[in-house]
Amino acid sequence: MRADLEIIQQWIKPGHHVLDLGCGDGTLLDFLQSERGASGYGLEINPAHITHCMSRGVSVIEQNLDTQGLANFDDNSFDVVLMTQALQAVRRPDKVLDEMLRLGNEGIVTFPNFAHWRLRWGLALSGRMPESEALPYKWYNTPNIRLCTFHDFEALCRQKSIRITSRKVVDGQHQNSWVARLWPNLLGEIAIYRITRENSQ
Amino acid sequence: MPDPLPADSVGLVTPQTYHFDTPLELACGKVLNRYELVVETYGELNASASNAILICHALSGHHHAAGYHSADERKAGWWNSCIGPGKPIDTRRFFVVSLNNLGGCHGSTGPSSTNPDTGSLYGPDFPVVTVTDWVNSQARLADKLNIECWAAVVGGSLGGMQALQWSLTYPERISHAAVIASTPRLSAQNIAFNEVARQAITSDPEFHAGRYSNNLTLPRRGLMLARMVGHITYLSDASMGEKFGRELREKAYKFGYDAEFQVESYLRYQGERFSESFDANTYLLMTKALDYFDPAYEFGGDLAKALQGARCEFLVLSFSTDWRFAPERSEELVKAMISARRKVSYAEIDAPWGHDGFLIPTPRYTDVFTAYMDRVAREVGA
Numbered sequence: 099m100r101a102d103l104e105i106i107q108q109w110i111k112p113g114h115h116v117l118d119l120g121c122g123d124g125t126l127l128d129f130l131q132s133e134r135g136a137s138g139y140g141l142e143i144n145p146a147h148i149t150h151c152m153s154r155g156v157s158v159i160e161q162n163l164d165t166q167g168l169a170n171f172d173d174n175s176f177d178v179v180l181m182t183q184a185l186q187a188v189r190r191p192d193k194v195l196d197e198m199l200r201l202g203n204e205g206i207v208t209f210p211n212f213a214h215w216r217l218r219w220g221l222a223l224s225g226r227m228p229e230s231e232a233l234p235y236k237w238y239n240t241p242n243i244r245l246c247t248f249h250d251f252e253a254l255c256r257q258k259s260i261r262i263t264s265r266k267v268v269d270g271q272h273q274n275s276w277v278a279r280l281w282p283n284l285l286g287e288i289a290i291y292r293i294t295r296e297n298s299q
Numbered sequence: 300m301p302d303p304l305p306a307d308s309v310g311l312v313t314p315q316t317y318h319f320d321t322p323l324e325l326a327c328g329k330v331l332n333r334y335e336l337v338v339e340t341y342g343e344l345n346a347s348a349s350n351a352i353l354i355c356h357a358l359s360g361h362h363h364a365a366g367y368h369s370a371d372e373r374k375a376g377w378w379n380s381c382i383g384p385g386k387p388i389d390t391r392r393f394f395v396v397s398l399n400n401l402g403g404c405h406g407s408t409g410p411s412s413t414n415p416d417t418g419s420l421y422g423p424d425f426p427v428v429t430v431t432d433w434v435n436s437q438a439r440l441a442d443k444l445n446i447e448c449w450a451a452v453v454g455g456s457l458g459g460m461q462a463l464q465w466s467l468t469y470p471e472r473i474s475h476a477a478v479i480a481s482t483p484r485l486s487a488q489n490i491a492f493n494e495v496a497r498q499a500i501t502s503d504p505e506f507h508a509g510r511y512s513n514n515l516t517l518p519r520r521g522l523m524l525a526r527m528v529g530h531i532t533y534l535s536d537a538s539m540g541e542k543f544g545r546e547l548r549e550k551a552y553k554f555g556y557d558a559e560f561q562v563e564s565y566l567r568y569q570g571e572r573f574s575e576s577f578d579a580n581t582y583l584l585m586t587k588a589l590d591y592f593d594p595a596y597e598f599g600g601d602l603a604k605a606l607q608g609a610r611c612e613f614l615v616l617s618f619s620t621d622w623r624f625a626p627e628r629s630e631e632l633v634k635a636m637i638s639a640r641r642k643v644s645y646a647e648i649d650a651p652w653g654h655d656g657f658l659i660p661t662p663r664y665t666d667v668f669t670a671y672m673d674r675v676a677r678e679v680g681a
Contacts, residue, residue, distance in 0.1 A: 115640065139637065145646075145663055152614070152644050153670035155678075159633060160646045170634040 114177040120184030124156035164189045168197045176202040185209045186242040205293045213247035248283045259296040266290040300367040307383045309341040309366035329426040337406030338398045342390035350681035351446040354397040355454030355461035361405035364397040380660040387668035392681040402428045402584045410580030423509025430592045434464045450679045451475035455657035460592045466609040477614040480657040482628035484593040493586040496525035518579045523570035535620035535653030603638035612642040614671045618656035619649045
């Protein structure tokens with residue numbers, strides 16, 4: 099399993115009801131169901147991923163966050179709402195964060211850091227939009243339309259009174275390296291945040 | 300039947316009739332003392348009877364879902380695209396049961412059958428049956444076939460409603476329900492279309508208050524109109540446009556009222572053919588079963604509450620251009636399932652065929668359906 103998923107699964111307790119926004123082929127949910135005794139749903143729009151989820155017995159709902167939102171989910175109906183590597187691809191990440199914490203006690207968000215030194219270096223040196231393993235697209239065809247840095251994300255959380263209860267930073271291979279811990283906004287490629295509402299425990 | 304027979308066909312099939320003589324209490328309060336159900340099966344029931352799939356038919360459907368009744372039969376069963384060796388409902392793995400519902404006109408007891416108590420035709424005296432009544436009669440059929448629990452109950456449109464009702468009425472007797480191109484209840488517009496169809500039939504002078512058989516006639520005109528209006532709701536604007544456009548049968552306008560546009564003659568032909576093979580009283584009854592279906596009703600309109608009782612997993616599929624039971628109706632059902640914390644997977648199939656999309660094997664539909672049913676098969680060791 100991908101290292102970021104490996105970290106996330108440790109935070110899910112038996113019996114947790116989980117919503118995975120952009121669940122991909124259902125790897126994480128499948129694992130959480132069979133190994134963690136959790137339940138829940140994945141949201142996905144990629145047809146091949148949806149088929150894959152169905153064949154492995156993951157409850158998957160075809161739903162587009164940008165056009166359909168999350169209004170069909172009840173307040174406080176999940177223990178955890180997950181969003182791995184998809185926040186940067188939605189039209190309004192700020193609204194999605196609000197929705198995540200409306201539905202769930204806790205949110206877990208992972209996204210690529212646009213302030214990673216290699217991206218900064220690439221932009222500075224070549225004067226062109228940077229590409230990396232975590233961001234392997236061209237500027238004109240990238241699904242990642244809302245790229246941000248760790249600092250940006252944390253500022254947004256402060257502004258929204260969202261409490262960050264934990265942050266783990268990994269490199270491009272999803273390894274939890276000591277270098278990334280040292281100076282995350284420069285050296286970390288992907289961050290995994292646990293967030294809750296300010297007033298919740 | 301094509302020669303040679305395609306490898307993915309169930310081939311020749313022979314319907315069987317099952318007799319029931321334990322009285323069946325109906326939602327309307329009446330009781331059917333005796334009745335018959337005509338049934339087709341495909342594939343083999345395994346030793347543990349765990350691989351059985353029930354197919355529920357839609358408004359004008361029947362037991363003949365796959366294969367051919369004879370070498371001369373030109374058209375295969377109505378869901379031949381999805382049932383057969385290697386198809387989504389794979390008959391090499393599943394034992395598939397398909398019946399004609401009570402009130403039907405293809406062999407099961409209905410308005411065109413003889414009432415054993417009176418010796419004359421039921422006609423309009425046949426009780427109005429509901430989706431729940433059908434499910435109850437299907438449960439008795441399951442008893443006869445020694446099927447304790449269906450691996451899945453599967454249906455499109457009105458068939459999907461039966462699958463949904465199964466999950467609520469017999470939660471312990473169903474592992475999966477596939478609710479395809481369906482809805483948890485009809486909208487006012489849906490009921491309105493049904494009412495137009497009923498009015499077309501009952502206002503036909505040949506209808507004779509449903510006793511047309513006694514008068515040795517048939518309300519052909521009314522049934523044809525009912526089918527024509529129904530047929531329009533099964534197709535999409537785009538698919539009709541693609542099929543017919545504004546094409547004329549002859550080159551120029553004739554400034555008269557004959558069928559000039561191809562779409563007119565198509566609808567007339569479909570309507571006429573239907574009016575010769577379908578019973579008008581059955582059509583009325585089936586539309587009422589549609590109108591009455593509303594599992595949330597006894598839960599104060601709260602569908603999620605109704606679904607609390609379900610234990611099975613659900614597959615819900617909708618079709619992008621279906622305006623009869625639009626994707627929003629399936630999403631309403633899915634929302635309630637999520638609120639009730641039922642296991643559900645949902646996909647909206649992008650297909651141009653309107654409501655009829657559930658009968659047409661577009662690649663994505665086939666992929667999703669196959670993936671889900673393959674998992675059901677693995678689960679039951681089939």
